[in-house]
Amino acid sequence: MWGIMLLSMLAACAKAPQQEGSSLSDDWSAMMAVHDEVMPKMSNIARLKKQLKGDTTARSMVLELTKAEDAMWEWMHNLRHESDVMKMPEPKAKAYVAKELQRIEAVKALMLKSIAEAEAYQPSTIVQ
Template sequence: MRTVAFILFLAIISSCKQEKKIAEGPSQMEEVMAIHDEVMPKMGTLSKLVAELKEKVDSTDTGKEYEMAMKDLQEANKSMMDWMMGFGNRFDSDEILEGKELSPEKQVWLNEEEEKVKEVAKKINTSIAKAEVLIKE
């Protein structure tokens, strides 16, 4: 239940857009959220591909390739869910949505979260690309 509430919270966050001053570029928080917003819509694709691959898994070498691709997709999905949970535990809505100034400790955390979300995005994009190639073969 807590995960569902958190996912809804992030969906609301990603749909809310702050008014930006033209002279300023996006903040680091906005950049982190932009990476999240770029890959979050691909979560449905992950689920669809898992379902397609699951039907093709068997004991043959090709079936094992499908299984590995399916596991990569599942791992990418889990990494996104874990990242969102950890991110939500570290930052409050004012920091995420309103640009509230971060403490020095939270700035270090944001640096860490930026690297983590980049890795999550890479996992998602790579696992989708691999699965799509396998399914087309």
């Protein structure tokens, strides 16, 4: 959980501010584009966890893959429905979407990092 929070803070600092003239709908679409980019990688995580399961040396990688997987599920579970967000006053809705964009960017970073590390690990004991 601390890793997710740290990545969220780092993503918030590194993320360029959204254009002031962008519409709430555009902001929502940008946020969901990040989700849509990394959601298909959940199958990579499941595959890598299965491959690394019996390798005691790779235990930390399995934990990181699990954290990344859990972070995506948690983000999706906690995300308010688009129609509910669109009913909010616009400043509040834009702030909510901006915050969720930062969160999904952090999830993306966690997922990509854990996948890359697990894919780079190639001991002879990996089950193909």
